[in-house]
Amino acid sequence: MADLGDRLDHLLGKKAADTLVEAFDITTVEDLLRHYPNRYASQGQPLTEGDPPDGAHITIVGDIVKSDLVKMRNRPGHMLKVVLAADKQQVDATFFNGMKVRHNIKVGRRAMFSGTVKYFREKWGLNHPGYLILPEDRESDDIVAMDRVRGGGTLAGMARSTQDPGQGVDMSIFDRPLLPVYPATSKLESWDIMRCVRQVLDQLDPVDDPLPQGVRGEHSLIGLDEALRAIHFPDTQDEIDRAKDRLRFDEATALQLVLAQRRNENSIRNAPPCPPRSDGIAAAFEKLLPFELTDGQNEVAQEISSDLSNAHPMSRLLQGEVGSGKTIVALRAMLQVVDAGFQCALLAPTEVLAAQHYRSLRALLGPLGNAGELDAGEVATKIVALTGSMSTSAKRTALLAAVTGEAGIVIGTHALIQHNVEFFDLGMVVIDEQHRFGVEQRDALRAKAKQGTSPHLLVMTATPIPRTIAMTTLGDLETSTLRELPRGRSPIVTSVVPANAKPAWVDRAWARINEEVAAGRQAYIVCSRIGDEKVSASDKEPQTHSVIDMFEELRHGALAGIEVGLLHGRLPAEEKDGVMRAFTDGDIDVLVCTTVVEVGVDVPNATVMVIIDADRFGVSQLHQLRGRIGRGGHKGLCILVSEANPVGPAFARLQAVSATNDGFELAVLDLRQRREGDVLGAAQSGTDTTLRLLSLLDDLEIISAAQDFARSVIADDPGLARHPGLAAMMKSALDGERLEYLSKT
Structure with a gap:
């Protein structure tokens, strides 16, 4: 007889076992039984x-x-x-x-x-x-x-x-009324896998169930032994459904156990307590603000302030619509940490965004951010920037300010993670656009705190995350959400233009830009590629418009009478910064650019955005891009230009974007189109997802129940020493690489 942990070569013979290892890395009985059928054949x-x-x-x-x-x-x-x-x-x-x-x-x-x-x-x-x-x-x-x-x-x-x-x-x-059909390869057919499964099930002892009877009863779940047998050789569709319900709960529980362990480990670490002060920079900053914070901003700021006051590290996700005011909330939190005598690091994914953060934070703080300068306020701190393309002398100055503690806030790109970057006393890490960074990069920055302490962590994203996704990928973080836009901001109007069928509409888009510029406002034109790519003789010419060609065409054509600028990722850093400064200052009327402006860039005077070949962009990316306009007192207009078939799926996707400004609704649409495969996969760990049955979009009830169960177990038994069955289930339901990724803190 056999149990779940037995090796297959002892049960099936070396030849069959080796084939399973080579095809699917299946080595044990449980590995094989969790290789579920993807459909069933009827006789x-x-x-x-x-x-x-x-x-x-x-x-x-x-x-x-x-x-x-x-x-x-x-x-x-x-x-x-x-x-x-x-x-x-x-x-x-x-x-x-x-x-x-x-x-x-x-x-x-x-x-x-x-x-x-x-x-x-x-x-x-x-x-x-x-x-x-x-x-x-x-x-x-x-x-x-x-x-x-x-x-x-x-x-x-x-x-x-x-x-x-x-x-x-x-x-x-x-x-049999139903026969399993398995994911297979050319060397290992579905029927070969079925034979192996039958052989193993014939020898399998009754499987002990790691889920308590009370949990199974509460959620109407069948036993694990019954589920593993029924998923492979069911007699009815009802048996399949009941087996899948149980096995989905197993997958959700495995994920939530890992995340609950991370939460527990974080809760017992030491962090510098940073209670708010009534006489510090944060309080002075609030008095200087020329506008009122929204109710949502005040509520989230209070949540973060309370976390920062504790002696255990805050781990919080701040998500919000494009333009909802996350930067103000994050700055207020950083100032509370600075008031307590510690430093903050703000990590941005691009140099353009890092430079934008540096300028906007300096502008928001005014004399409060000019410590050491003649015009500094009575209470003030110093803000420095650190990026890879800075000159050696500029880098040396920034590094010195960080290591001596002179700088209270250090803003940078991946350069902050380098081993030669040291802080005097790092108390808080802010990660902007968290999905652009892997776990290792976050950890490398957090590790720069003094030995024995962990800095507080705030991760921000303007890409809304559906609740189930947040619970399964960021379940160790508390989540704060900003949904309302700042007072006085108007919703963006989005129109889709079929370029081939309605060329006059494209001409009207250029005319609209001229009208907006004549009224004293500015515009973006976004393209999907740069245009200096090397194309070999065997390659076909790209069928999209490049930013370089569009820049030349428009400044000599439809936009000849106004100032047009060019911005893309392969420009030298100083030139990129100069172009962005000129656009921010109003010296450039229209910026023809790539997606380097996707996040963080804030030019309140920009009211129009034309996105060329819009079908080449993802749903969330389009929503991010259009969030760059309408940030001042004037309405924003986004025009999506596409040569896609007006009755095809790509055009329908653009119409879905134009129909709503709700980023959470669009995030769900985006994930459905990407089939949620990279939610736990390549975007974070470089591998594909191993969830077999659980849907991270549709199974909210299961995920929520599993989270409650997992947290209660880990609270009582953090290392699962008294729950070996759950520990084994956690490892079998997720592959080794995924476990390693999820377990990193």
Whole structure:
């Protein structure tokens, strides 16, 4: 007998076990049993006295009474015309690879055919069905002696899956109403996997259930032993559904156990307590603000302030709509930390965004951010920037300010993570656009705090995260959400322009930009590629508009009378910063750019954005881009220009973006289109997702229940020492790389 932890080579033999390892890295009984079928094959309805409906799937047994090779009329080759006498009917079947199957399908032999009914001139038949040649002297029992399986398609595969060396074929497999079809490879077919699963299940001892009876009863879940057997060889659809419900809960629990362990580990670490002060920079900053914070901003700021006052590190996600005011909230939090005598690091994904943060924070703080300068306030701190393209002397100055503690806030890109960057006393890390950074990068920055302490962590994103995704990828973080826009900001109007069908509408877009510029406002034009890419002779020319070509075309054409600037990622850093400064200062009227302006760039005077080849951008990316406009007192207009088919799916996606400004609704749409495969995958850890049954978008109730259960278990038994079954389930439901990724803090 066997249990879940047994190696397969002891049960299946070395050859079969090695094939499973090579194809799917399956080494144990549990690995194999958690390789679930992705669908089920039905044996089809039996033949009745009446004619079956067109499209019905049927399985019939009879004698071959005719088998003729016929030359095809319209193409080379021969087809085999077969007549099978079954019950009181004769059934026609056609094989289009006649020369390959005629040696098996001979008159006088008994056979089983399985296929889909097709009608032609009021007569039905089967086209290229699966078939299995049966012995004439089949015994009454289910084991039929065959020296080898003769047949093709699924029937032959199933027969081979039941055949052991020196034994016959177990025909009882064909009596099952549903047969599992597994993810397979060219070297390991579904029926080979089915044979291995049957072999293992025949030897498997009853499986101990790691879920307490109370939990199973509360959520109407069947036992693990029953679920693992039913998922592979069910008798009804209801059995499949009940098995999947249980196994989905297992996957959700495995994820939540890892995240609960991370929360627990974080809660026992030491962090510098930073209670608010009434006489510090944060209080002075609030008095200087020329506008009132929204109710949402005040509520979130209070949540963060409370976290920062504790002696354990804050771990909080701040998500909010584009333009909802996350930067103000984050700055207020950083000033509270600075007031307590500690430093803050703000990590941005691009140099453009880092420079934008540096300028905007300096502007917001005014004299409060000029410590050491003549115009500094009575209480003040110093803000420095650190990026990879800075000059050596500028870097040296910034590094010195960080290591001596002179700088209270250090803003930078990946350069902050370098080993030569040191802080005097790092108390808080802010990660902007958290999805752009992996866990290792966050940890490298947090590790720069003094030994024995962990800095507070605030991660921000303007890409809304559906609740189920946040619970399963960021479940160790508390989540704060800003939904309302600052007072006085108008919703953005978005229009979709079919460039090929309505070229005049494109001309109208350029005219609208001229009108906005004449009224004293500014515009963006965004392209999907730069245009200086090297194209080999064998490559086709890209069918999209480049930012370089668009810049030249517009400044000499439709926008010739206004100041047009160019910005893309391969410009030198100083030139990028200069262009962005000129646009911010109003010296450039229209910025023709790539997605370097996707996040963080804040030019309140910009009111129009035209996105060229908009179908080449993702849903969330389009929402991010249009968030760059309408940030001042004037309405924003976003024009999505596309040459996609107006009745195709790409154009429909653009229309969905134009129909709503709700980023959370669009985030769900985006994830559905990407099939949520990279939610736990390449975007964070470089591998594909291993969730087999759980949907991170649809299974909110299951995920929520699993989270409650996992947190209660970890609170009582952090290392799962008293719950070895749950520890094993956690490891089996997730692969090793995913566990390693999730367990990093």
